[in-house]
Amino acid sequence: GKSTLLNRLTNAGVLADDKLFATLDPTTRQLQLPNHQLCLLTDTVGFIRKLPHHLVEAFKATLEEVNEADLLLHVIDASQPRVDEQIAAVEAVLKELGAQDKPVLAVFNKTDLERGRNQAIRLAERFRHSVAMSAATGEGTPALCQAIADLLRDRVAHLRLKIPAGEGRWIAAIHANGKVHAQKVSGKHLLVEATVSAGFAATLDPKWICG
Known part of the structure; x- marks a missing residue:
């Protein structure tokens, strides 16, 4: 079953x-x-x-x-x-x-x-x-x-992130572990709106989280 x-x-x-x-x-x-x-x-x-x-x-x-x-x-x-x-x-x-x-x-x-x-x-x-x-x-x-x-x-987080463009590993991880709703380049950063698990959100650098 x-x-x-x-x-x-x-x-x-x-x-x-x-x-x-x-x-x-x-x-x-x-x-x-x-x-x-x-x-x-x-x-x-x-x-x-x-x-x-x-x-x-x-x-x-x-x-x-x-x-x-x-x-x-x-x-x-x-x-x-x-x-x-x-x-x-x-x-x-x-x-x-x-x-x-x-x-x-x-x-x-x-x-x-x-x-x-x-x-x-x-x-x-x-x-x-x-x-x-x-x-x-x-x-x-x-x-x-x-x-x-x-x-x-209650176990997911909806985040707006500002991630340094050089953090390609983390950007890929967000795509692999969550749902990316939007992303765009802003200078030397990538702006990302995504839904991820609360556990995965806790592994992200707090400085990247805009809301």
């Missing part, structure tokens, strides 16, 4: 297989949201209790991604009869990681199936933020993208 969702949103070409641990290494792709904000989506190994020993190394990368994420998308197969147990297993792992207070958006997948639709309605009461969708058909994708944008809104 997770890999199918990533493929649906970003055309990532990630292996989508209905098997446990089909994804062993995190795969990260860029997604442009409805408000033109750019974010990075990472597909990780599934969370279960008592991870097999030979997968511990693969799981380490997932732990790093979870702890660094601004928002967790908990992709739930709403068509599964034991869905409550699966949700509990994921929540237990997040607690073990110390990530239980991270913002979570529950994504109830497989609502193209009758059981999925019915259980999504019931399960929505358990989560503060949730979206029902079908990664297979694409139904609900716009609502998911909008929900992500809404939850990340």
Whole structure:
């Protein structure tokens, strides 16, 4: 479900297989949201209790991604009869990681199936933020993208920058890590209007920020 969702949103070409641990290494792709904000989506190994020993190394990368994420998308197969147990297993792992207070958006997948639709309605009461969708058909994708944008809104910065023309590395980084709305040359500086993550904004030289 997770890999199918990533493929649906970003055309990532990630292996989508209905098997446990089909994804062993995190795969990260860029997604442009409805408000033109750019974010990075990472597909990780599934969370279960008592991870097999030979997968511990693969799981380490997932732990790093979870702890660094601004928002967790908990992709739930709403068509599964034991869905409550699966949700509990994921929540237990997040607690073990110390990530239980991270913002979570529950994504109830497989609502193209009758059981999925019915259980999504019931399960929505358990989560503060949730979206029902079908990664297979694409139904609900716009609502998911909008929900992500809404939850990340406070984690972005809209900046007007005056950057020395010689700082080409930083200018390229702004283009790679954010959305540039306008730029023009002014003497020995480049004037840039851009939307970037709050974390990336903190790495910029404060002298460059005009507002």
